[in-house]
Amino acid sequence: MKIRTHLPIVFTVPTMAVLAVLAFVPTVDAVNIALQNRELSNPDSVYVGFANFRALFSDARFLNSVWVSVEWELITVIATMAVAIPLAILMFEAISPKLRNALCVLFMVPVLLPRVSAAFVWRFAFHPLFGLAVYPLRLITGHPIDLLADPHTAMATVAIVDVWQWGLLFAVVIVKLLETLPRQPLEAALLDHARTWEVYAYVAMPMLRGALISLVFVKMIESLRAFDLIYVMTRGGPGITTETLDMYAFSQGFIESGRISYASSMAVLMMIATTVAFTILWRRVRRWQEA
Amino acid sequence: MRLRAALAATVGGALALAAGLAGAANAEAICTHDLRVLAQPRDGLTLLEKYKDEFKKLSGASFDIDYLNENDRRAKSRADASTVGKYNVYYIDEANVALFAKSKWIVPLLDYYPKEYDYADFDPGRQKVATFEDKVYFAPLTGGGDLLVYRKDLLDKAGIPVPKTLDEMIAAVKKLNDPDHGVYGIALRGQRGSGANVWRWMPYFRGFGGKWFDGDTPVFDGEPAVKATQVYLDLFKYSPPGTKTGSWDESTGAFLSGQVALLVESTPLAGEAIDPKVSKVVGKVGYAPPPTPLTGGGYAHGLAIAAKGNKDDAAKKCAGLFIAWATSKENEKRRLDDGEFGELNRTSIMTSDEFNQKFGADLGQALAATAKVTAVNFWQDPEWPNLGDHWGIELEELVTGTRTDIKGALDELNTYAKTLVANRK
Numbered sequence: 001m002k003i004r005t006h007l008p009i010v011f012t013v014p015t016m017a018v019l020a021v022l023a024f025v026p027t028v029d030a031v032n033i034a035l036q037n038r039e040l041s042n043p044d045s046v047y048v049g050f051a052n053f054r055a056l057f058s059d060a061r062f063l064n065s066v067w068v069s070v071e072w073e074l075i076t077v078i079a080t081m082a083v084a085i086p087l088a089i090l091m092f093e094a095i096s097p098k099l100r101n102a103l104c105v106l107f108m109v110p111v112l113l114p115r116v117s118a119a120f121v122w123r124f125a126f127h128p129l130f131g132l133a134v135y136p137l138r139l140i141t142g143h144p145i146d147l148l149a150d151p152h153t154a155m156a157t158v159a160i161v162d163v164w165q166w167g168l169l170f171a172v173v174i175v176k177l178l179e180t181l182p183r184q185p186l187e188a189a190l191l192d193h194a195r196t197w198e199v200y201a202y203v204a205m206p207m208l209r210g211a212l213i214s215l216v217f218v219k220m221i222e223s224l225r226a227f228d229l230i231y232v233m234t235r236g237g238p239g240i241t242t243e244t245l246d247m248y249a250f251s252q253g254f255i256e257s258g259r260i261s262y263a264s265s266m267a268v269l270m271m272i273a274t275t276v277a278f279t280i281l282w283r284r285v286r287r288w289q290e291a
Numbered sequence: 292m293r294l295r296a297a298l299a300a301t302v303g304g305a306l307a308l309a310a311g312l313a314g315a316a317n318a319e320a321i322c323t324h325d326l327r328v329l330a331q332p333r334d335g336l337t338l339l340e341k342y343k344d345e346f347k348k349l350s351g352a353s354f355d356i357d358y359l360n361e362n363d364r365r366a367k368s369r370a371d372a373s374t375v376g377k378y379n380v381y382y383i384d385e386a387n388v389a390l391f392a393k394s395k396w397i398v399p400l401l402d403y404y405p406k407e408y409d410y411a412d413f414d415p416g417r418q419k420v421a422t423f424e425d426k427v428y429f430a431p432l433t434g435g436g437d438l439l440v441y442r443k444d445l446l447d448k449a450g451i452p453v454p455k456t457l458d459e460m461i462a463a464v465k466k467l468n469d470p471d472h473g474v475y476g477i478a479l480r481g482q483r484g485s486g487a488n489v490w491r492w493m494p495y496f497r498g499f500g501g502k503w504f505d506g507d508t509p510v511f512d513g514e515p516a517v518k519a520t521q522v523y524l525d526l527f528k529y530s531p532p533g534t535k536t537g538s539w540d541e542s543t544g545a546f547l548s549g550q551v552a553l554l555v556e557s558t559p560l561a562g563e564a565i566d567p568k569v570s571k572v573v574g575k576v577g578y579a580p581p582p583t584p585l586t587g588g589g590y591a592h593g594l595a596i597a598a599k600g601n602k603d604d605a606a607k608k609c610a611g612l613f614i615a616w617a618t619s620k621e622n623e624k625r626r627l628d629d630g631e632f633g634e635l636n637r638t639s640i641m642t643s644d645e646f647n648q649k650f651g652a653d654l655g656q657a658l659a660a661t662a663k664v665t666a667v668n669f670w671q672d673p674e675w676p677n678l679g680d681h682w683g684i685e686l687e688e689l690v691t692g693t694r695t696d697i698k699g700a701l702d703e704l705n706t707y708a709k710t711l712v713a714n715r716k
Contacts, residue, residue, distance in 0.1 A: 150691070240688065
């Protein structure tokens with residue numbers, strides 16, 4: 001095919017250039033800093049090769065934070081989808097279109113709220129003595145319960161806030177997707193005596209497979225950026241039970257010791273790991289979709 | 292019209308005289324740009340913002356204060372000072388003055404502090420905290436030591452005398468703890484941080500004879516630290532929920548809302564306890580020095596001149612004038628009139644009749660008694676926040692139960708301390 005116009009180049013080159021500068025400069029800088037031994041309190045630094053990276057693998061807190069990040073990723077992505085899909089089906093099946101639209105607007109409010117504000121509101125709601133969210137638990141058990149200070153419940157409690165924001169939004173997206181589906185295949189399934197859940201499990205959801213997978217990817221990327229939420233609600237605590245990689249990197253860089261080279265090396269590792277993981281996942285999913 | 296002008300001039304002149312300001316200060320504008328101040332929330336600073344016009348008249352420019360809570364303020368000021376230097380004035384505290392001074396992120400204050408503002412009038416303990424290697428770096432906004440603050444009504448009802456020793460205090464805490472009726476024995480701080488949980492833990496550590504370093508060798512990893520941690524963890528059984536990951540706000544909040552029988556906390560709590568705006572226990576509170584052998588945690592926070600944010604001498608002078616004005620006798624007097632006990636730092640104010648009338652003689656006595664046991668509990672070194680915060684995380688793990696081996700945690704800290712010392716260049 002012959003290119004008849006230069007328009008594609010005219011449109012893409014400036015954007016790509018801006019993107020390259022915005023993404024490339026910090027990335028190169030991060031790699032550069034990661035190879036030195038820079039500290040905030042000391043203007044002099046020298047190149048130390050991969051010493052920071054080697055140190056990371058004998059740092060128990062780093063290994064813990066890797067595990068916490070993986071856990072956070074799994075919990076929030078699975079829980080968000082587990083809330084969003086049934087909620088969307090329920091709204092689609094049981095509620096009149098008018099009410100459904102009103103609910104959709106309502107369900108978008110949490111995600112419109114700035115994350116830091118949402119985190120503060122929820123942190124107060126979980127306060128063992130004054131919190132509204134834990135009040136029923138207090139009535140049942142007769143004791144105040146400090147969910148955010150208990151290592152067994154802290155992560156799940158923070159995840160609730162994340163799911164509250166994204167699960168509800170995704171439910172709205174899925175409802176809208178369901179509304180766009182052609183009726184015929186669903187009706188055909190019903191004529192074949194399929195039960196309601198079977199209609200959704202075997203007909204509607206497979207039809208939405210591509211869209212749902214995109215949503216999962218969006219959520220996976222979004223979950224990686226949960227720093228603000230975790231920072232406000234637990235600061236990585238109790239102890240280090242909710243300390244994700246970005247929390248630990250920030251903590252090393254700015255809160256505790258000012259070791260920005262060490263923090264940068266974590267950021268670089270995280271970037272490599274996520275790029276590799278996402279590429280593999282993306283390929284797998286595409287192969288699976290084509291199959 | 293002329294009469295009004297004359298009146299204004301007289302009043303203005305009288306004010307200037309009373310304020311002890313040099314005429315020269317008024318003659319020319321010292322500041323050319325509005326100052327940017329990074330601070331943590333303080334009633335005294337909020338009050339100060341009402342008098343922006345006064346500062347503008349004095350200096351020729353105004354000021355803007357950005358507020359962040361303590362941990363965030365420390366992180367942000369450190370990041371700002373070491374990189375872009377956007378702020379002219381930093382809020383500094385006992386824990387990071389050594390780091391900021393050593394890194395040359397702030398400059399010695401008295402070079403730019405107008406003499407007529409009388410720096411020597413500040414409480415000597417706070418002056419000591421503001422000094423690093425014989426140079427003064429900040430003018431105090433708050434400071435003090437610890438007080439045992441207790442509920443007179445609860446102690447009387449249980450027939451318990453005011454605890455004078457730690458053993459008596461522990462016994463009282465156990466006896467007064469009654470969560471079913473909404474009263475907890477004590478309130479402690481569990482949240483990580485050299486100025487949070489570690490701050491409350493240190494009086495036990497130092498009280499039991501602990502020391503941080505002997506020269507460059509860490510010596511804290513011994514019996515006093517283990518015992519201090521054990522006692523601290525045992526007492527946590529009687530501390531209200533929310534304090535395990537809480538700090539000053541959570542523990543004093545629980546006390547002020549009437550849920551705690553007694554606690555050892557920093558002196559500003561005494562002022563809050565008698566302020567009906569924040570306290571539900573007004574009239575029920577007594578004060579005493581911390582029970583022996585606890586040492587009071589001497590501290591001070593204040594304002595310092597940023598090195599990077601003030602490029603030339605004129606800018607530093609402007610920042611110095613702001614700090615002097617903000618901590619002046621007149622502004623302290625305003626805080627006293629407003630009942631802000633925790634914001635008072637000048638000897639002339641704290642020994643005034645007005646102070647006694649406002650806060651009562653008991654508090655004055657308790658303050659005098661606690662001054663005798665007030666000590667510098669932390670390691671006075673630029674690396675202190677680093678070491679203190681590291682211990683803060685381990686202590687939070689111990690408090691919340693994700694770690695149980697006290698000695699193991701201290702050994703780990705010891706290894707960390709050795710690398711800190713070894714990394715010094």
